[in-house]
Amino acid sequence: MVEAGEDCCVKVAVHVRPLIGEEKVQGCKDCVTVVSGKPQVQIGAHSFTFDHVYGSTGSPSSAMFDECVVSLVDGLFQGYNATVLAYGQTGSGKTYTMGTGFKDGCQEGIIPLVMSSLFNKIDTLKHQIEFQLHVSFIEILKEEVRDLLDPSSMNKPETANGHAGKVTIPGKPPIQIRESSNGVITLAGCTEVSVTTLKEMAACLEQGSLSRATGSTNMNNQSRIYLLASVQPSGLKVVHRNVVTFIFLEFSSITYSSSVMCPTSRSHAIFTITLEQMRKLNSPGEISLNDTMNEEYLCAKLHLVDLAGSERAKRTGSDGLRFKEGVHINKGLLALGNVISALGDEKKRKEGVHVPYRDSKLTRLLQV
């Protein structure tokens, strides 16, 4: 979908999930129609065009990884940063599509496919290039960053307020977002796990997914997912800023019911893979006087983001704590929309328009 090297390329794909068990029992009807032969969906009298439409009568969901994400994985090896965001209403299938849910031990979705593809590629290149892989997994809940891989905290069963909690060692300082003088964003105090095998990376995904906070709202599952991917060159030997662009959509005709309570992600979860490469530039047999002069260092990040449900607080029937969470979630999503609007306008971007990364933790973290 995205050719590495294209300048600030942003693509939006829609994934229409099928009606699931309870919806069928309730006699729910699909409210989205895919326009034949076009990447377009229709809701009532409104048509929306995307780069791709998957599911329903659109392209098969199985094609999503190859068409949208595999080039981002390839781009990582050339030093390109990339971000894949799953955006949509609660129950639309974001977690399912990204693969951050571990229902019945079943592990499908974009992230597991990214991991396999990454390790396959490393396997073919490991004799020429030295690789180092790091993984971090955080969630942003009520504008606080939580480390889902923190070894000093443990999972706790769901509490009365509907949150699967984590017990953190008292006195542990909160995670701070820091920006270095060259603009690189780091998370002070966040666990970065060094991984060498697919199994180790999958274990990080599983551990973090199981630690993620969930709650319940009365939104049901009749919604749709927007999957978005972007890529920007990070260049050789330097990590440049990532640019994400986002098309913010609200499908107001999506219906919901107050009768169905479903577990829902109330946080934005960001699984980040950092790939470092050290390449020898001198050809085999060539004698180098200074080894380090002939090494090329490349570092790139792939952020895989499962956003919190995009519904408006008033629709969720939520109050108190859950309402406040909704306010924070919407603030983060609004900030994301504003950042993407600023970045998406190629002309303004070249003119150096202000990009409001600092308006939320989510946008701050996706800056690089």
Ligand SMILES: Nc1ncnc2c1ncn2[C@@H]1O[C@H](COP(=O)(O)OP(=O)(O)OP(=O)(O)O)[C@@H](O)[C@H]1O
């Ligand atoms: N493409 C799909 N095919 C079949 N079932 C799906 C698909 N996508 C999602 N589902 C099912 O729909 C339900 C809701 O999906 P999921 O939990 O991924 O939604 P979500 O958008 O992540 O919701 P939340 O914002 O609450 O986390 C789950 O039971 C999931 O198994």
